[in-house]
Amino acid sequence: MSSEPNAYSSHPPRLRDATILDKVVANGGVMSIALFFIVCCLFFAVTTDAFLTAPNLLNIIRQSAPLLIVAAAMTFVITTGGIDLSVGSVLALTATLSAAALQAGVPWPLAILLMLALGGVVGLVQGYFIAYERIPAFIVTLAGLSVIRGFALLITGGYSIPIEPTSPFVTIGRAWVLGIPAPALIAIVVLIVAYIAFNETHFGRYVTGVGANAEATRRAGVNTRRIILWVYILSGTASAAAGVILSARLGSGSSNAGQGFELDVIAAVVLGGTSLFGGRGSLVGTILGALTVAVLANGLILSHLSPFFTPIVTGFIILVAIWLNFRLFKDGARGR
Template sequence: MTIPVQAAASSSRLRPRTLKDRFLANGSVGSIALFFLFVVALFSLTTEDFLSLDNVLNVLRQSAPLLIVATAMTLVITTGGIDLSVGSVLALTSALCAILIHAGLPWALVMVLMLLVGALVGAIQGFFVAYEGIPSFIVTLAGLSVIRGLALLMTGGYSVPIPSDIAFVGLGRAWILGMPLPALIAAAVLLVGFVTFNETPFGRYVTGIGANAEAVRRAGVNTRGVTLLVYVLSGSLAALAGLVLAARLGSGSSNAGQGFELDVIAAVVLGGTSLFGGRGTMVGTILGALTVAAIGNGLILAHLSPFLTPIVTGSIILVAIWMNFRIFRGAGRKR
């Protein structure tokens, strides 16, 4: 990627960064940070327990699957793709995990198998996207339906209980140093995702593919392999989220994760990752995910109708897409 880097360096020397350039580089993170503070202030004033320690820890524990999957979704969307199947993968691994544990398999082995199942699903979808050239929207939309159907077929639509006396349930219920274990798992995943995305060649390749895949390919990068790996990571982390959810609820259900993919996409796009690819931010993703979780929790504490949550989430997605198109896409055309 020598040529693009040199070009960017030359451009920066020829033209000093203006205030508008700085806004385009960091404005999305700043705006979601302000919006997050607004949401927190709003619900802290309109509800009694929103900022209580118990509720804050509960939000962190419940939002762990969202934070985990949003890490991978940031990579996917930065490449210019999308993964609509993450909710179905979560449901499949949650249900299959409960079935295998109920059948007597060691829970540690089951966890490894579920991560492999998620990776396999991601590899299959990534193959069609990267090597067959089928749009990721079509591939993962089909995956959403097929994978959810497999989960329903295996469970018959019923929840499968997980024994509460095995160590596996600690994955979703344990506490370490006063913090819920799911939140610590999510923090570890986000830290690895942040370092990978910002400090490694792989992260730069992901961004380059979204910005100009042909230029990256001509620089000698295996763009197909990178794209495939991004979807493998997405499937694997969706499977991890399914394990955490199953452990917390003490059961696996084929109905888990309904609409989950919308929450993940809302979190990532709201955080400033461009739907057109080429620009992503892990910090923004964290703030976006916490904002989505805070809105859902705040609406419940405010005793409003639960049907308002998808309405608000959908509105957030629409506004985020509009901002992406009007501000960042327009700026890219001018440059």
């Protein structure tokens, strides 16, 4: 057929360069959440006086730092096709333990390192059962949610543990650096590192590969179990960081902190266009998703509505955003 060696030049030309529209469609999840975010901001800017003021916006970022940090890690977890339901419980455990450690006289830098290590170990244990024992992530982390919260309650007896307000520890949650709240700065650094890791490193590539086709990624010579183990270590560590920031900001460690936090985190990630089935993730989407959740909570309070409206509205927004994603972008993005 073809005479020149080593050539199968017989492909019919199916040439079509990727157009701008293709790129918009391919990033459909991010586009729709960006739209939602802008609409929410405009709505609250118009309907309330206080929303669009610098102190309020900085406050939103300050309060949403734990959400942003954990959602960044959760993006990795969900992109592998997994889930981590235990993040709220890890947050509570590390919040209480950091308060308890400070009360017991542990120097604050050591307390922080211990908490991060604890979160990492919790992630390691859960990740081991998920990656090496092949137990579904939903079940392992559901058990983790229960067990870890139980430990937090047991340690405190249900009371919250105060942190000395003079301790340098609280600056993590309360300090302002260059006009930006410290928790927000930490969150920004975490997000930048996460963005680079997700999009520009081998690890991020294999996270996507595991979610898209774990067996193909394994056959390509990647140690897929270790990748899965690592994403749970990341989410455990991120949850611990969130717990430290929260207890530092509030000046106490409460075992009831972070009830339902995992749902906010998952909502933020899914709103951002990351697929629960794995293989498709976007950190930019996650940031927008987390900020949307935070803006909604803040704006509804500023609108003098009952704070109990927040979960109702958030739930509806999630449903509508995902529905839009499916309707508007599904056909284009999954052309085959």
